[in-house]
Amino acid sequence: MRRAHDFLETPSLSKCSHCGAATMPHRVCASCGYYKGKQVVAAKNAA
Secondary structure (H helix, E strand, O other): OOOOOOOOOOOOOEEOOOOOOEEOOOOOOOOOOEEOOEEOOOOOOOO
């Protein structure tokens, strides 16, 4: 019972407002590079 608080939780995911990809909250989207509606970094998957 000592380690009852040690368990794995699934990370919460939110949808990117620009491309719709699943991202972690408060992080720059890895697929499009947008954060809060503004492009912050160049996209990795630029075609």
